[in-house]
């Protein structure tokens with residue numbers, strides 16, 4: 036299969052996925068008790084305000100029509116207005132998206148090389164103490180939910196034991212002016228995604244190290260370093276790249292909890308607040324954004340998987 | 353490349369191995385008392401069944417061991433240096449440069465992510481870093497040329513998966529010879545290749561050793577192949593050399609009973625020897641008996657044999673054997689040509705007319721017609737890509753993209769097993785090529801055998817189990833095998849199980865798809881004997897699919913030769929061998945290695 040076909044096929048699947056998600060997200064808005072305007076404003080709302088909001092949300096139009104105009108808007112980049120702040124959602128997203136992406140990129144940049152190194156090292160020390168320790172450590176971390184890790188980190192490094200890093204972010208200042216706030220959320224995310232990548236890397240590496248071509252490279256008199264870097268690593272990166280990408284996709288969801296926990300002003304925290312404020316248009320737009328990110332990262336995972344395998348890549352040349 | 357560079361030099365010391373022993377981690381010897389001498393420019397054939405330690409011995413020539421083994425004693429002297437005493441760092445200078453290894457399966461031994469040209473050049477990068485890169489490329493090109501591969505840029509830039517099996521193996525050989533080594537170890541390099549490719553590879557190996565004056569060890573389970581290439585042969589049994597001598601002498605006058613039995617297990621192209629397997633299996637390292645290790649399987653064994661390991665004695669003509677009754681060993685009996693009893697033409701069991709089959713847009717078989725008479729064995733002979741497996745699968749209902757007519761016992765036979773009645777499905781059985789993947793590893797042998805009976809004949813559980821146990825005994829495995837799992841069985845045993853599974857539904861036609869190609873020659877003979885016996889006892893009809901023309905002579909009454917999806921010759925076996933009509937058949941006959949000198 037050529038890369039072109041992989042991309043086209045996965046893109047089509049991605050668009051379909053987004054359509055399904057949008058349907059679910061939209062339907063969820065319909066299912067709220069009473070009507071959406073009342074859900075947003077609560078019991079104490081005056082009839083005038085309710086009416087105004089109904090107008091703004093086009094609640095009097097038939098649902099299907101609303102759905103089509105909604106996704107039409109989404110597709111053209113118009114995410115609607117927040118019912119709380121009355122600002123366009125795009126404006127709200129702007130800064131939050133940058134913050135979230137910053138956090139995810141940082142987590143990915145730390146977690147990926149770290150896990151690949153750790154997995155390789157563990158494989159090279161197969162069945163020795165270091166290997167067992169790594170296996171156990173990653174297993175424990177993999178089984179801890181990220182909010183537990185986050186709370187423990189908060190406890191250790193910003194409140195009770197040490198006070199090295201701030202526990203929350205000052206939302207009034209740009210994140211980059213207070214880089215220390217990035218540390219704990221990043222570490223939490225790294226601890227959440229690394230175990231999977233490490234374990235996958237170890238398994239693939241072990242398999243590759245035991246392959247005939249690695250044995251043959253040694254019998255050719257190739258130094259151990261070259262055996263590892265030239266023969267073993269390229270052949271184990273392919274399967275691992277896909278796990279890395281899947282973990283990145285997971286990050287898109289994982290940040291909701293982590294950002295909330297550290298009061299970090301990103302998309303995730305935005306979702307949390309939108310739920311809290313019953314700000315339905317904002318919530319729907321943000322969820323769709325996360326879903327789109329998910330689809331794109333998965334697509335990247337597939338492309339990397341193809342590129343790393345000459346057998347599949349062959350068709351592309 | 354400048355013509356003045358004469359690859360290889362005269363006066364090399366060759367290889368000298370003395371009293372080499374390789375142990376497991378627990379100290380159990382896997383090979384011991386290994387003494388070998390291979391002068392420069394000569395080829396030593398190392399013959400043994402699986403489990404004999406032949407690969408271990410081959411790797412030990414590079415002072416390399418695998419899977420927790422270690423060289424416990426002895427020396428491997430190459431050009432005056434004892435490799436067994438070198439450190440890993442020093443060995444790295446030798447491996448690939450002065451001593452190289454050609455592995456058995458090139459599909460797994462070439463790095464899938466590296467271009468083949470680079471993969472070969474890499475050897476020079478590490479061992480001849482003194483010479484310029486352009487010169488290294490020229491060396492790679494010369495090596496490719498020597499093994500008959502294209503030398504253009506485009507070919508160099510290919511990945512292993514873009515090459516055929518034969519080309520991949522030639523890459524492996526080019527890689528081994530590119531540094532003009534003093535010793536090359538070739539571990540079954542032609543297993544799985546077609547005869548034409550195999551004969552090319554053998555010729556190339558011979559040429560290269562002559563040309564570069566390098567010593568070579570050629571490892572194989574197949575004496576016929578080894579005789580083709582080796583000057584001298586050493587026969588390895590249960591970790592020790594049992595017989596060694598000049599190739600023709602050893603094959604012509606074997607002085608060890610094991611060698612004599614190995615010769616009898618090689619299918620004879622002339623049909624003058626009866627094909628005979630060796631009962632039992634070679635012992636694994638920790639179950640080797642005291643005294644002569646072959647004693648439990650030896651027909652000449654006497655009490656003295658089990659007392660101590662027989663010494664390796666000179667029996668004259670540069671020929672030695674490890675047997676106290678070496679003088680009593682007789683070569684395999686030669687008899688007059690087999691004459692096939694010409695039955696009065698039996699009723700056809702399966703008739704194929706105008707068969708076309710393929711995969712999607714690719715046509716594999718075109719307008720093919722074939723008649724399989726009841727009660728006989730018809731061989732379907734062809735090389736890889738000839739369409740023989742597609743034909744076999746189509747007949748067995750495993751492939752349904754086909755058109756044409758099939759008639760089975762006079763009735764129309766639909767394509768695809770889902771369109772066939774249970775009775776018909778039970779009447780046509782199939783044995784697959786690879787006994788390592790055709791049995792479900794999670795099912796006991798007994799369950800695997802009983803299953804067709806339960807599914808196809810609706811037999812109840814207890815009866816099915818009883819019948820499975822009977823079937824196991826029929827294929828010469830004891831009934832207690834029923835509770836074992838496939839991974840506890842040897843390749844030959846698994847293939848017996850597969851035969852038992854195929855026969856339990858009492859089929860009329862048994863399709864055997866290359867059922868011996870994954871097995872040692874000695875085990876192959878056993879399986880062939882078994883299915884021949886079943887044919888006589890059960891009145892079976894056999895369709896025997898194979899690439900091995902010598903084997904055909906020993907099993908089939910009729911041969912259909914398949915080339916490029918069409919039958920190019922269809923004749924009674926005797927006629928095909930004495931008077932082949934088609935050039936392709938003649939070529940195959942010429943290229944097939946034989947023991948007859």
Ligand code: SF4
Pocket residue numbers: 608609610644645646647648650651652653654657662674675676677678
């Ligand atoms: S020593 Fe005895 S048992 Fe061994 S091969 Fe010779 S005759 Fe057979």
